[in-house]
Amino acid sequence: MRLYSRITGTGSCLPSRRLTNADLADELATSGVVTTDDWIVERTGIRARHFAAADVCSSDLGVEAAQQALQAAKLLASDIDLIIVATSTPDMVFPSTACILQNKLGAHGCAAFDVQAVCSGFIYALTIADAMIKAGSATKALVIGAEVFSRLLDFKDRTTCVLFGDGAGAVVLEASRTPGILASDLHADGKHVGILCVPGHVSGGKVLGDPLLKMDGKAVFKLAVGVLDEAARAVLAKAGKVAADIDWLIPHQANIRIMQGAARKLKLPMDKVIVTVDQHGNTSAASIPLALDSGIRSGKIKPGELLMLEGVGGGFTWGAVLLNL
Ligand code: UT7
Numbered sequence: 001m002r003l004y005s006r007i008t009g010t011g012s013c014l015p016s017r018r019l020t021n022a023d024l025a026d027e028l029a030t031s032g033v034v035t036t037d038d039w040i041v042e043r044t045g046i047r048a049r050h051f052a053a054a055d056v057c058s059s060d061l062g063v064e065a066a067q068q069a070l071q072a073a074k075l076l077a078s079d080i081d082l083i084i085v086a087t088s089t090p091d092m093v094f095p096s097t098a099c100i101l102q103n104k105l106g107a108h109g110c111a112a113f114d115v116q117a118v119c120s121g122f123i124y125a126l127t128i129a130d131a132m133i134k135a136g137s138a139t140k141a142l143v144i145g146a147e148v149f150s151r152l153l154d155f156k157d158r159t160t161c162v163l164f165g166d167g168a169g170a171v172v173l174e175a176s177r178t179p180g181i182l183a184s185d186l187h188a189d190g191k192h193v194g195i196l197c198v199p200g201h202v203s204g205g206k207v208l209g210d211p212l213l214k215m216d217g218k219a220v221f222k223l224a225v226g227v228l229d230e231a232a233r234a235v236l237a238k239a240g241k242v243a244a245d246i247d248w249l250i251p252h253q254a255n256i257r258i259m260q261g262a263a264r265k266l267k268l269p270m271d272k273v274i275v276t277v278d279q280h281g282n283t284s285a286a287s288i289p290l291a292l293d294s295g296i297r298s299g300k301i302k303p304g305e306l307l308m309l310e311g312v313g314g315g316f317t318w319g320a321v322l323l324n325l
Contacts, residue, residue, distance in 0.1 A: 005133040005141075006180035007325060009075070009172040011068025012293040013061045014280065015052040024049075024162060028155060035158045045256025049165025049281030051150040057091040059101040061168035062146030065289070066105055073172035075140060077107035080172075082138035084129055085114050086121030086145045086285035088314070089152065093202055097146065111138065117188070118196070119252050119313025121145055121285030122169070126309070126321050127184040129173050144170040145285035152198050154212040163254070164213075165281035169289025183238035184321040185231045192316035195219040224254070224312045225261035231320035232266060232310055239322050243267060247305035248295060252312055253277035253287040262310065274300065284313065301325060 019027070021037035028035055040046050052061065062085055070077060083105075085098040092100070098112035117124040122145035129141040146168035153161040173181075200211030228251065236242060243266040251259045253276050263273050274295040276287070283290060288309050295301040303325055310320040 001177055003134055003136070004176050004178060004180035005130045005173045006176035006178065007171045007323065008174045009069040009071070009073025010170065010289065010293040010296050011065040011072060012167065012169045012290045013064035013068070014050040014167045015056060015061065017051050017053065018048055019051060020048045021046065021162070028158065028161070031156065033156060033158050035162055040162050043257070044163060045277050046163065046281045047278045050167055052148045052166040056148065058085070058087045058089050058146040058148050058168070059091050059097050059104055061148070061166065062097065062101045062144045062170065063104040065146065065168040065170035066101065066142050066144055069142065069170040069172045073174070075172060077105045079140050080107050080142050081110045082129060082132060082141035083107070083110060083112040084125040084141065084143050086117065086125040087114060087147055088116060088118050088121065088284055089148045090114060101144065117285070117313070117317045118315055119254065119282070119284045119287065120311035120315070120317035120319050122288045123184070123309060123311040123319040123321055124186055124317070126171070126173070126181070127186055127319065130181045130184065133173065133175050139175045141173045142170060143173055144168060145287070145289045147284045147286045149282070149284050152211070152213045159217060160213050160215050163282050165283050167280055167283040167286045167290050169286050169293050171289055171292070179324055181321060181323045182241070183235040184319065185234040185238070186319040187227065187231065188315045188317045190315065192223065195316070196314040221255070221258060223316060224258045225265065227318040228262045228310050228312050228320070229265040231318055232262070232308055235308070235320045235322040241306070241322065245306055246272065246308045248301050248307050249273045250288055250291050250295065250307055250309045252310065253280060253291055254282045
């Protein structure tokens with residue numbers, strides 16, 4: 001009998017400090033940077049984001065999301081045999097945020113590692129966990145997207161600092177005789193490294209290069225809608241489904257206009273799209289599991305429904321996962 005993997009619990013965590021666009025605009029104005037709620041809402045759909053306090057790391061947000069997911073799955077931390085954290089804002093250069101989170105969770109001995117695929121990180125991590133479960137090398141996995149992107153923002157650059165926020169989302173993925181994850185599709189094209197990056201690195205006790213986020217927003221926008229559609233169509237074909245079968249589209253929450261474009265290409269109405277970008281901003285690898293958890297906890301997404309998760313981000317990376325909840 002074939003082995004599959006299935007999501008059995010979800011959780012999320014947002015830092016308590018919430019800034020509306022007006023709050024952020026007021027803060028930026030103190031250093032002479034001009035933006036408005038109207039501009040941010042019209043161009044991105046974002047109305048608010050959460051920023052973590054200076055002493056809060058990705059593992060702190062991730063562990064809270066993981067605990068909620070374990071509770072929802074009715075499992076203990078000691079039941080978990082694999083932890084994958086998708087993050088571009090790790091607590092340390094090394095060890096991995098997954099190892100730090102494992103210790104905070106009180107789970108010891110299981111495999112734990114990070115995945116770095118920026119905003120596609122959760123799609124990559126979920127695909128890896130699914131493959132490991134299908135291969136028999138794990139049975140109960142925690143897959144977490146956790147970010148403190150506010151640490152990377154240049155608050156003098158209004159074209160980027162209004163877009164991102166902090167948070168974490170988690171799922172428990174368990175071995176199952178019924179599917180679960182039906183298909184996934186991952187891609188990257190390193191020729192686009194420069195359009196979305198944080199070019200700095202640590203060397204000789206110093207940060208060399210610029211450690212703040214740089215983005216060519218128009219180039220990212222143009223690529224994003226096309227590659228999301230390609231990935232979505234690839235997983236539908238692999239699973240023998242069509243777009244009309246999708247109950248919920250859960251795209252990476254970067255910009256409502258990109259999400260509308262992705263839905264339009266699949267001929268899905270926006271009421272089949274889970275939208276949290278308005279309240280969270282772009283939380284990179286955390287955005288999809290945050291949106292998934294929000295959709296489930298609000299009662300919109302129900303057991304058995306067909307979900308299309310799709311991500312796109314720095315690298316350039318992109319991918320999709322089609323699953324039955
Ligand atoms: O995970 C992937 C992450 N990345 C993304 O999702 C980014 C994708 N790209 C985008 O979302 C959009 O390109 C942006 C939201 C970043 C920008 O939207 P746009 O419609 O491409 O605006 P633009 O860059 O063409 O800027 C239009 C104007 C410019 O002024 P001028 O030159 O026309 O006078 C900007 O200086 O808007 C100005 N502007 C702002 N004004 C007020 C740029 N940022 C702001 C701001 N507030 N925050």
